[in-house]
Amino acid sequence: MPTNANISSIEEAKAFLEKHNIDTIRVGAVDLDGLWRGKQFGAEYFLNSVVENGTNIANVLFGWDVEDEVVEGLAYTNWETGYPDIKLIPDLTTLRLIPWEPRVASVICEMVEMDMTPVVLSPRNILRKAVEKANAMGYQPKAAYEFEFYLFEGSIADMAEGDYRTLRPARRAGHTYSMLHYATSDDLFGQLRRYIQEAGLTIEATISEHGPGQFEFNLEYDDALAAADGALFAKYAVKELATQNGMTACFMAKPNAAWSGSSGHMHMSLSDMDGNPLFNNAEDPLMLSDLGLSFLAGMKENSRIMSAIYQPNVNSYKRTMNVGAWAAANSSWGIDNRTVSFRAIPSKGPAARIENRIPGADTNPYLVIAASLLCGLKGVETGMDAGEPFKGNAYRATPEQATPLASSLEEAAHLFADSPMVRELFGEEFVDHYVRMKRWELLRMNSKVTDWELNRYLEVI
Known part of the structure; x- marks a missing residue:
């Protein structure tokens, strides 16, 4: 049985922690890079102080990069401001067990300034505001995430000693959907499904993917904010369970130039405020509704300018460079076509949805869902026309047929x-x-000398 309970009060939180004999709570929030950062507390202090008052944390969370190197030239926070505190306020609806860690639970927080106004840079706050906009228009947004990732043998420390030149995939070859290739990872994926279920989430499927040691997991549909929270939790579950099994999970978009890239596809639909699905088309079950098509049009037409959200890192663009690499690279849509960027999936009922196939596994789920939702709502607001669906291989589309994304x-x-x-x-x-x-x-990136440069220039130049 799931061991979270959609908690909404201190009394319910206390009962939950006592029932499961919890003595440690991880309290954190997601930064712009999608990293979960925070603190750990004992259960008593968490209940007596943190739940009601939050906890202070330096706003340098928005002042450094993924390696904690301070970024120069920021207005929000910098050396001159002294990197003052902001607050993390626990959202008790996200309180859940970490079943693979005895007596440990976690909670995701809202970020607020010391005067209790929302931190405008907070990805979770940005998504919350996007959901509020959808609600004001009479819609409830639903979403689900799919992550592809690589499993490597050994620890990060082992890989770092070799300057990451000797990555050993958990299996030597890639065969998508192969049932044989779970043999090297059965312990991990069995644990993942069981522990995620115990934490109150559902992984619908795990899949052997194209690259050596590459796998995929699909999360169940949920309300947009809960879907992003679940994606964050599940990603860290994979990373931690891989470590416990003597492996390393890698969510880079392209860890090796010769291997398939790792995607972070996101599925989305709208319901009305009573929960009735709005993308299904009663008159034509093989096409989305008019609302769904306008929403899709907004996503498609604004995808190029959202490239920085959907492809947020230098490495992201290595995934989309090769034609036919199962990675969307233009503003195209089609019906159940996996070569387009936006795959319309019609259905008679609530399964009618749109799949955004642009994002890689390295994306921030909160920002991807927010950008997709805001662009889709813009399409609805303006009555945008999606045009005709692309038929055939969209990887071969000309710029006139489908506008390229950023390269x-x-x-x-x-x-x-x-x-x-x-x-x-x-x-x-x-x-x-x-x-x-x-x-x-x-x-x-431009300050580094790469292996490629040494191999290409050292002798001949």
Whole structure:
């Protein structure tokens, strides 16, 4: 039975922790890179102080990169401001066990300033505001995440000693849907399904994927915010369980140039406020409803300017460089077509939905869901026309048939910064900060001498 209970009060939280003999709670929030950061507390202090008052944490969470190197040129926080505190306020509806850690639970937090106003850079707050906009229009957004990832033998420390040049995949070859290749990972995936279920989430399927040591898991549909929370929790579950099994889970978009990239596909639909699905088409079950098509049109037409959200890292663009690499690279849509960026999946009932196939596994689920939702709602607001579905191989589409997405992080940051609509949807402060973070990544990359450069130039130049 699931061991979370949609808790909403301190009394319920106390009963939950006592029932499961919990003595440690991980309290955290997601940063712009999708990393879960926070603190651990004893159960008594958590109940007596943190639940009601929150906990202070330095706003340097938005002032450094994935390696905790301070980013220069940020307005929100910097050396001159002294990196003051913000607060993490637990959302008790996310309180759940970490079943693979005895007597440990976790909770995801809202981020607020010391005056209790929301932190405008918080990805969870951005998604919450997008959901509120949908609700004000009479819609409940639903979403589900799929993650592909690689399993490598050994620990991160082992890999770092070899400068990551000797990655050993958990299996030597990739065969999608192969039932044989669970032999090297059965313990991990059996644990994953059981523990995720115990934590109150559902993994609908695990799949052997195309690359050596590459796998996929599919999470069950949920309300948009809960879907992002679940994606965050499940991703960290995979990482921690892999470590416990003597392996390392990698969610990079492209860990090896010769291997298949790892996607983070996101499925989305709308219901009315009574829960009735709105993307199904009673008159034509092989097509989305008019509302669904307008929503899809908004997602498609604005996908290019959202490249910085859907492909947020330097490495993200290695996944989309090769034609036919199972990675969307243009603004296309089709009906149950896996070569397009937006795959319409018609159905007679609530399964009617749109799959955004652009994001990689390296994305921030909160920002991907928020961007998809806001773009889709813009399509609904303006009555946008999706046009005719693409038929055939969309990887071969010409720019006239389907507008290319950004081809690099540099181009993506430029598009994001210069779009009035992006600034309307996300706000000036978020856009300026986010773009600065992306340009910082480019600066760091350009300061490094790579193996490719040494191999190409060292002898002959």
